[in-house]
Amino acid sequence: MKIIRILSTLDRRIIFLLVGLGILIPLLKPLGIPENITPPVRDVYQFIDTLPPGSAILLSVDYDASVLPEVHPMFLSILRHAMLRKVKVIGIALNPAGVGLGVQAFDRISKEFGKKYGEDYVYLGFKPNMAATMLGLGEEIHKVFPTDYYGIPLDSLPMMKEIHSYRDIALVISFSGANIPALWVSYAYSRYGQKVAAGVTAVMAADYYPFLQTGQFIGMLGGMKGAAEYEDLVNRLLQKKGYRKPMPFAIKGMDSITVVHLLIILFIILGNLGYFLQKKEVK
Amino acid sequence: MHLAADPWVWVAAILTLFIFTFLYKDNPLYKFAEHLLVGVSAGYYLAIYWHNGVKPNIIDHLGQGQLIYLIPLILGLMFFTIFIPKTSYMIRWPIAFLLGAGSGLSIPATFQANIAEQIKGTMLQPLSFYYSNAALINAIILFVGVLTVLTYFFFSKEHKGALYTTARIGIIFLMIGFGASFGYTVMARVSLLIGRLQFLLGNWLGIIPSW
Known part of the structure; x- marks a missing residue:
């Protein structure tokens, strides 16, 4: 006692x-504890995995360094998966402090797969006013972002010639530690019917389950657990395709x-x- | 073990250690790192909003002779009138504009996403019975949970009899919800510490593979 x-x-x-x-x-x-893949993570994986090559997805860097250990591994894994499946990727940042993280991730993963900027992926950078940006993307991306992050006019990028609005984007994934994925639901899903998924911190995950249940998110990665599950799925795919497995940071973190x-x-x-x-x- | 050669990794590692000293108690090293973060963040945000907001949306257009952009510029400048007591009333105009435009944009979208779709998702529909027994059980739990929690927050009548029992069930649902949120919060905070330790052990000290 x-x-x-x-x-x-x-x-x-x-x-x-x-x-x-x-x-x-x-x-x-x-310790090497095996990952149990949950349905919300599997749904995102299967959606990207079954996209025809040449389809486009939009990854929104809506996080900053304060949630990097949870959200960055998700971003890297999904980017790897998309590039491996020859899916074109558009990157934007709605969190000003996340711009550099997006650049770093695109540089790193594009090198791993030998992808060309402007043909396989583009990074448009930061734009203030989230709601106006999300609504604008549904009308004409070239008007919202006349130039990319590096100042190159969007019209001169081969990949962007055929991509003008949500109609040309199969999926938007918002990576965030705040309420930005809910705004994507409000402005992109509700207004334009755009399919949306989220990669969020564990703190926010509980708030977002109602969006999964209603189908407003096609899937969700919650916290380091979600990141580890996706990392596991992508690492298995990389191994199957003969690529070297990257270091599984989220999987190690789960131990x-x-x-x-x-x-x-x-x-x-x-x-x-x-x-x-x-x-x-x-x- | 091979120490990082990049001086910026050293700066990040030392600042991380300064912040960790707060775990023992508040001290000047922690305060230095905290104040540095606030200062750097303020400078960074100012620069990024200038280059991505003010310059392309106002300055460049005015430079091309598009004088209509003087209107948002003047509205924006009115925020600074708060510093002059005689003109401080003028701050109400840009705020009124922001509130009006913001409400117009967000009310229909939020109603659709957070109320209409959520009510639809809570209803027991034929599809709930179609997929599987587990889906049906989930749908029933959700339905009962929403109704009982709403009853708990119904204060127009004293919680007695059936209302009391329903509200008590609502509390159980609330507690389970809070427990789940707390569990997730613990995971999130631990994840942040893991990230920093992976950085210190990997990128800085080279004991484990770097991040």
Whole structure:
């Protein structure tokens, strides 16, 4: 009883240390816990996987470095998948602090697959006023973004000659740690019938399940778990096609999350036990 | 183990460690990193909004002699009238414009996406019975959950009898919802720490493969 009471009143810094170790040890010695693919992630994967080569998707970098460990692996995996399937990719950024992350991801993944800028992918960069941008993309992309991120006129990019609005885009995927995917639903799905999917942080995932249930999202990747599932699916595909598997950051991160979740469950049980014991003693 | 040669990786790693010192207690190193972030962010946002918003949408058009763009420029400048007490009332005009345009844009879209579609999704439809038993059970749970939670927030009548029981069931649904959100929040916060440790161990120290 005494030990439970001591554990339930532990200094928070000891808890921080234990959580730190719970993350550190699996990173150094991965546990290799297999991924169970959930339907929302599989739906996004299958949608992209069954697109005819030459179709276009729009990836919106609506996140910044503060949620990078959760959302960036999703972005990289989906970009890899699209490029592997010869799907054309348009990148935009609605979060000003995410512009550089988009550039970095496109540079890295296009090199892996030898893709050409302007023919296989384009990056249009940041545009202020999300609602106006989303609505404008439904009318004429070339008007909203007369030039791309690098200042090249859109009309001069071969890939963009046939892409003018949502009618020419099979899917929009919004990667975000905020409410931007809901705006895509409001302005792109509701107004233009554009198919939308989301890659969101775990904090936001619970808020977005209602959009999945109604079919307003065709699928969703939630938190590092969603990123790890997609990473697993893409890595399997890469292996099948004879490519070298990239480093599975989200999959490795899930080992640490599993250990830390077990620790936190233990802390919650101990904290509650201590609470009830103290209550009993007072009586 | 091979340490990073890129000086910017070192800057990022040292600033990360400065921020982590807050776990022990508040200190000048943490404060320095925090203030640096605020300053750099302000400068970055100013530059990016100038180059992506003000310059292409106002300055370039005015440079081409399109004087109609003076209207948004003047409306925008009116925001700064707040700093002069005599003219501060003028800030109401651009705010009124923003509120009017913003409401006009968002009300129909939000109603469609967040109310009409959600009500449709909550209804028990023949399709709910068609797919599978699991889909049917999900649809029923959703239906009961929405009704009981709405009952909990119905304050026009005292919660007694059947209303009390329904509201209590609503609380259970709410608690399960909060629990799920809390679980996801824990995962999110831990993920952020994992990201930083992957950066420190990988990109900086080279102990594990880099990010």
